[in-house]
Amino acid sequence: MATFRFALNELPPEAEGLRAEVREFLRREVSGHGAKGRSDSWSRWDPEFSRKMGARGWIGMTWPKQYGGHEKSALERYVVLEEMLSAGAPVSFHWIADRQSGPLLLRFGTEVQRQRFLPAIARGELAFAIGMSEPDSGSDLASIRTRAEKVDGGYRVNGTKVWTSNAHRSQFLIALFRTRVVPDKKHEGLSQFLVDTKTPGITINPIIDLTGEHHFNEVVFQDAFVPEDMRVGEEGNGWRQVSTELAYERSGPERYLSSFALLRAAIADASKEPGERAAVTIGHLVAEMATLRQMSLSVAGMLQAGENPNLEAAVVKDVGTTFEQEVPEALHALLGLEPRIDTGSDLGQALGFVMQKAPSFSLRGGTREILRGIIARGLGLR
Amino acid sequence: MSTLLGDVVTRLFTDRVSKELIESAEKGAWPAALWREIEEGGLTMPLVPEARGGAGGTWLDAYAVIHAAGRHAVPLPVAETILAGWLLSRAGLDVPEGPLTIAPVHLDERVRLTPVGSRWRLDGTATRVPWGRDAGHVVVVAPSDAGTVIGLVAGNGATVITDRNLALEPRDTLTWSDAEAVAAATDLPADVAWRYGALVRAAQMAGGLESLLAQSVRYATERKQFGKAIGSFQVIQQNLALLAGHTAAAGMAAAHAFRCAERGDAWFDIAVAKTRVGEAAGLGAGIAHQTHGAIGFTYEHSLHFTTRRLWSWRAEFGGEGWWAAELGRSVARDGAEALWPKLTAR
Numbered sequence: 001m002a003t004f005r006f007a008l009n010e011l012p013p014e015a016e017g018l019r020a021e022v023r024e025f026l027r028r029e030v031s032g033h034g035a036k037g038r039s040d041s042w043s044r045w046d047p048e049f050s051r052k053m054g055a056r057g058w059i060g061m062t063w064p065k066q067y068g069g070h071e072k073s074a075l076e077r078y079v080v081l082e083e084m085l086s087a088g089a090p091v092s093f094h095w096i097a098d099r100q101s102g103p104l105l106l107r108f109g110t111e112v113q114r115q116r117f118l119p120a121i122a123r124g125e126l127a128f129a130i131g132m133s134e135p136d137s138g139s140d141l142a143s144i145r146t147r148a149e150k151v152d153g154g155y156r157v158n159g160t161k162v163w164t165s166n167a168h169r170s171q172f173l174i175a176l177f178r179t180r181v182v183p184d185k186k187h188e189g190l191s192q193f194l195v196d197t198k199t200p201g202i203t204i205n206p207i208i209d210l211t212g213e214h215h216f217n218e219v220v221f222q223d224a225f226v227p228e229d230m231r232v233g234e235e236g237n238g239w240r241q242v243s244t245e246l247a248y249e250r251s252g253p254e255r256y257l258s259s260f261a262l263l264r265a266a267i268a269d270a271s272k273e274p275g276e277r278a279a280v281t282i283g284h285l286v287a288e289m290a291t292l293r294q295m296s297l298s299v300a301g302m303l304q305a306g307e308n309p310n311l312e313a314a315v316v317k318d319v320g321t322t323f324e325q326e327v328p329e330a331l332h333a334l335l336g337l338e339p340r341i342d343t344g345s346d347l348g349q350a351l352g353f354v355m356q357k358a359p360s361f362s363l364r365g366g367t368r369e370i371l372r373g374i375i376a377r378g379l380g381l382r
Numbered sequence: 383m384s385t386l387l388g389d390v391v392t393r394l395f396t397d398r399v400s401k402e403l404i405e406s407a408e409k410g411a412w413p414a415a416l417w418r419e420i421e422e423g424g425l426t427m428p429l430v431p432e433a434r435g436g437a438g439g440t441w442l443d444a445y446a447v448i449h450a451a452g453r454h455a456v457p458l459p460v461a462e463t464i465l466a467g468w469l470l471s472r473a474g475l476d477v478p479e480g481p482l483t484i485a486p487v488h489l490d491e492r493v494r495l496t497p498v499g500s501r502w503r504l505d506g507t508a509t510r511v512p513w514g515r516d517a518g519h520v521v522v523v524a525p526s527d528a529g530t531v532i533g534l535v536a537g538n539g540a541t542v543i544t545d546r547n548l549a550l551e552p553r554d555t556l557t558w559s560d561a562e563a564v565a566a567a568t569d570l571p572a573d574v575a576w577r578y579g580a581l582v583r584a585a586q587m588a589g590g591l592e593s594l595l596a597q598s599v600r601y602a603t604e605r606k607q608f609g610k611a612i613g614s615f616q617v618i619q620q621n622l623a624l625l626a627g628h629t630a631a632a633g634m635a636a637a638h639a640f641r642c643a644e645r646g647d648a649w650f651d652i653a654v655a656k657t658r659v660g661e662a663a664g665l666g667a668g669i670a671h672q673t674h675g676a677i678g679f680t681y682e683h684s685l686h687f688t689t690r691r692l693w694s695w696r697a698e699f700g701g702e703g704w705w706a707a708e709l710g711r712s713v714a715r716d717g718a719e720a721l722w723p724k725l726t727a728r
Contacts, residue, residue, distance in 0.1 A: 004630050008637055019726065086722045260722075268718035274710060280703055283710030287657035290650075290725055291635040298634065312630075319627040369616075375626050376619035379599050 004312055004378070008294070009301030015079045022083040025056065030089050035265035035350035038088025039357075042254055043215055045169060046090035047124070053084075053091075054124025059098045063106055068119030074304040078297070082253040088261045092166065097121040099252065100245050101128035101174050104192070108233035108241050113194065117172075131161040131175030131195070131219060132242065139370050141176075142186040142239060146221060148177035148193065154227040155179070155193070157201075160220050167217040168204050172196055175219075176242055179235050190238030194230040201225065211356045249365045251299045251313035256292040256320030258361055259327035262354045263289070265347045266331050281334045288323045292316065311378040314371040321361040321368065328355040387439075388446040391425060395454035401684050407457030408550040412516055417458055417481060426460065429468035430477050436467065444468075445640040448582050449633075452589030452695075455687040457551065459483055459513035461582040466521035469574065473532035473566040480518030484575050485511045485556060487699065493558065495524040495533045495565050502565040504535050504558040510698075514554030515542050522563070525572035533565035547694035549687070577652055579699035581639055584655040587663045587695050588636040590688045591629040594670040597685055598622055601674055618673060625669040628662035635659055642728060651728060653709040660702030663692040 029049065030038070037044075053059055061077040063069025084091050102121045105113050120126040137144045146159025157177060167173055173195050180189030197204065201224030207216035233241050263285055270278050295316050302309035328351055331337075338344070339352035362368040376382050398416050407413055420426060428443040430436020437443065444464050451460040459481050466482035485508035486493060493506030504522060511520070520540065522533045539561035547553045571577065599622060602613030612618050639655035642648035667689040671678050678685040696702060713721055 004626065006630050006634050008634075008641055082726070264718045264721060267714060267721060270714045272715050272717075274714045276707060279707040279710030279714065281706075281710065282713055283653070283657060283706030283708065284661070284702075286709055286713050286721065287635070287654045287661075287706060288631075290654045290728070291631050291638075291658045293725055294634045294638045295631065315627050315630050318623065319631055322627075369620065372620045372623035373616075375623035376613075379595075379622055379626060381599065381602060381613040381619050381622060 004315060005302065005307075005309075006295060006298045006312060006315075007301065009075075009297045011075055011079065011297070012073070015073070015076045018076050019079050019083060022058070022080055023087075025052075026083060026087040026089060030087050033088060034346040035261050036346060036353050038261035039259070039350050039353050040090075041085050041088045041257075041261075042091050042095050043165075044090035045092045045166070047093045047127070049090050050093040050124035050127075052124070053094065054122060059094050059124050060102055060118060060122030063102065063118060063122065067106065067114050068122035070122075075300055078253070078300040082257070082293075082296075085253055085257040086260055093127050094121070094124050096130060096166070096170075097126060097128040100130065100248050101172075103248055104174065104232065104241065104245050105194075107244065108192075108237070110229065112229065113232065117194070126172070127166065127170040129164050129167040129170040129173040129197070129217075131164050131167070131173045133161065133163045135160055135162055139367055141242070142190070144176060144178060144190070146175070146177050147181075148179050148191065148226065150179070151225070154225055154230070157193075157195075157221040157224045157226055160218060162207065162216070162218050164204075164217045164219045165215050167197060167219050168206065168214070170197060173219070174232065176238050179238075187239045189236055190242070191235045192232040192238045192241050193226050194232055195224075195226055196230075199224050199226070209360075211353075246366065247308070247310050247313055250317045250371075251296075251303065251309060253293075253296050255317045255365075256289065256296060256323055258321075258324040258357070259354050260289070262331065262347075262350045263327050265350050266335070269335075269347050278334060281330050285323075285327060285330060288326075292320050292323060295319070311375065314366075314374040314378075317365065318368060318371045318375065324361045325358045328358055384440070384442040384446040387425075387428075387443050388450060390423070391447050391450040392453075394419060394423065394425075395450055395456055399454045399456050401687075404455055404457050404684075404687050413457060416456075420456075420458065420460060421479065426463045427467045427477060428464060430471045434471060434477060436471070436477065441640045441644040442637070444582075445585050445637055448585040449589040449636070452586030452691070453593045455549075455590070455593070455691055459517065461586055462512050462517075465575075465578055465582055466519075468578075469521050469523065469532050469570070470534060472570060473568050475532065475534055475564060475566055478519050478534070481513060481516055482519050482521055483511055483513050483517040484521050484523065484579065485514070486523070487511060487575060487579055489573060489576050489700075493522050493524050495522065495526070495531045495563060497565075502531075502533055502563040504533060504539070504561040504563045507555065507557045509555045510545070510547075510553045511556050512698075513552045514540070514556045515544055515552050520556065522565075523570075523575040524565075526567065529567040530570045530572050530574060531565050531567050532570070533563040535561050535563040539563075547698070549690040549694050551691070551694070571649075576699055577649060578643075580656040580705065581643060581648070581652045583695045583699050584632075584636040584639060584652070584659040587659045587692055588629075588632040590692050590695070591625075591632045591659075591662055591666045593688045594666050594685075594692075595622070595625050595629045597688075598625060598670045598673040601678075605675075612673075621669050621673060625666055625673075628666050632659040632662040632666075638728070650709070650712065650724070653705045653712070656700060656705040657702045657709060660696040660705070663696040667692050 427436035428439035432438035
């Protein structure tokens with residue numbers, strides 16, 4: 001049996017110094033948002049906020065300076081992320097580019113691609129979407145069918161991507177296409193591409209979520225041309241690249257903080273001397289959250305040390321999203337408050353918002369079942 | 383140092399703590415040879431300064447030993463002796479050899495330590511004292527106007543009514559009447575035995591959960607039904623992944639609380655750990671038994687050495703419900719906006 005390596009991690013002094021700076025910034029920029037607004041942190045689109053963060057040097061923090069980065073440690077970046085999310089800052093515009101697209105280009109992109117995209121991402125001017133899932137390929141990602149056929153000077157793309165968050169308002173997406181069909185070897189023949197969302201032959205159709213909001217899209221490719229120099233990495237290396245990318249996607253503090261603004265509002269709502277039931281509920285949730293922060297920090301420490309914490313990241317995401325989903329359930333049981341859309345108390349609205357978002361917590365970035373499969377593999381069961 | 387120490391204790395316990403040894407301890411035998419090895423290996427005094435004959439280590443060293451003792455279901459007062467040695471050192475008292483324990487272990491029980499010349503006298507009753515009958519000495523904690531008094535009394539100075547917990551570990555009632563003691567006042571909190579008792583039980587339980595996970599994974603790969611190992615079924619994989627998550631969380635919460643104990647006031651982190659680990663203990667024991675099926679329910683199988691300990695340990699020094707309520711009250715008192723700064727300062 002493999003053992004999990006959850007070692008205690010300690011943030012370095014420079015990271016703690018940075019924390020004070022970030023808090024001061026957030027006090028000015030984010031105060032005034034209610035609990036409902038603060039519950040909606042990394043799906044709230046605010047290009048101006050992202051540009052301010054970019055100006056502060058808080059996007060692309062760990063990247064080399066030659067690409068507009070700031071050569072800070074992964075732990076300093078972690079502090080910025082956890083402060084942004086715990087404050088409920090609107091980080092959606094730059095989130096994907098900072099977390100996945102930029103690191104992917106840094107690792108697998110060409111020099112020209114890095115020069116062209118990374119500085120703009122770091123300035124908070126360039127938003128990315130991710131084109132992975134398809135109508136018939138969700139958890140079984142390697143079964144994707146969107147074809148990129150080699151033509152003169154590039155590729156002709158046909159197929160459909162779904163659940164593409166923010167495709168309608170991002171300048172680019174990084175998409176996974178099948179460049180070669182290898183019978184019985186679905187993980188082979190996949191490649192990643194940088195795609196300009198304004199490319200002729202691309203149609204972006206909204207998919208409205210159950211709250212009536214538009215974040216998701218269906219992206220249809222009909223003979224869309226993607227130039228050769230927009231391929232990321234070698235042809236056929238897509239599966240390996242995507243696996244690396246998913247590790248970035250699964251390891252951050254966004255996997256346990258989604259319900260924190262709601263929890264904080266409920267604590268504020270409780271009196272200074274809460275009754276026994278309220279005290280037990282708050283204590284139980286705080287104990288879980290405090291533990292998750294240490295686990296998440298531990299994974300950040302492994303990333304900083306250059307280790308590959310895929311297994312540990314899967315554990316944190318599984319335990320973390322379970323906690324995120326438990327918060328609205330526990331508060332419903334405690335308060336008996338009617339969840340509301342846009343009337344009534346701020347707490348009721350935050351409850352209504354998080355309750356409706358909660359099903360997505362254990363779907364996005366790998367379903368709970370897929371993550372537990374990864375953990376089971378780590379345990380030697382498969 | 384604690385990693386190396388962890389390897390040393392794991393090797394010792396793996397070699398020596400057999401099923402037969404635990405069974406014999408459950409029948410009332412004292413595993414004297416094992417105790418001697420643990421003591422001679424310097425494992426019982428990580429928190430006693432070298433000048434007083436201890437190892438002069440840290441709380442994380444203590445964690446390595448106590449966690450391993452929990453993982454291997456060591457039927458000896460290792461955690462109690464370590465804690466008692468720390469209390470004595472904090473009081474500036476010498477630490478005697480041999481197994482130690484602490485009393486009282488309930489918040490609402492009080493014993494009286496009275497100074498008589500240069501000595502002290504001890505009176506009172508403490509129930510559910512771990513390993514009370516076996517302890518060479520008992521370290522008693524008595525809050526007073528002059529601070530929390532830590533006293534040391536010989537084990538034979540008490541009348542003993544024996545009892546046990548679910549794991550058949552001694553939990554005895556000790557009564558002292560005008561017993562001779564040495565003692566000193568300290569600045570330790572009045573609930574120090576309760577608080578740090580909860581801390582060491584959290585570490586033992588975190589170790590116990592690791593044992594449950596290892597046993598369950600091994601069983602799932604060996605046991606075949608429907609022509610294949612039961613661990614190849616997705617439902618078993620999902621359950622064991624869940625157990626792995628609780629085990630990882632428990633280990634993290636407990637280790638972090640020990641780190642905070644090294645830094646200073648660890649009340650918040652102990653409350654977090656006893657709550658989170660206690661919850662994991664119940665859920666983990668359930669999954670481990672479900673995975674093992676009927677064989678895990680027999681005395682013949684060794685699974686219950688751990689699960690019966692977890693069921694007792696999670697209740698000792700305050701169950702997760704008690705600690706959650708205390709933690710919740712503390713968080714509410716400080717106010718909602720203080721929570722995040724508090725978490726990031728730990």
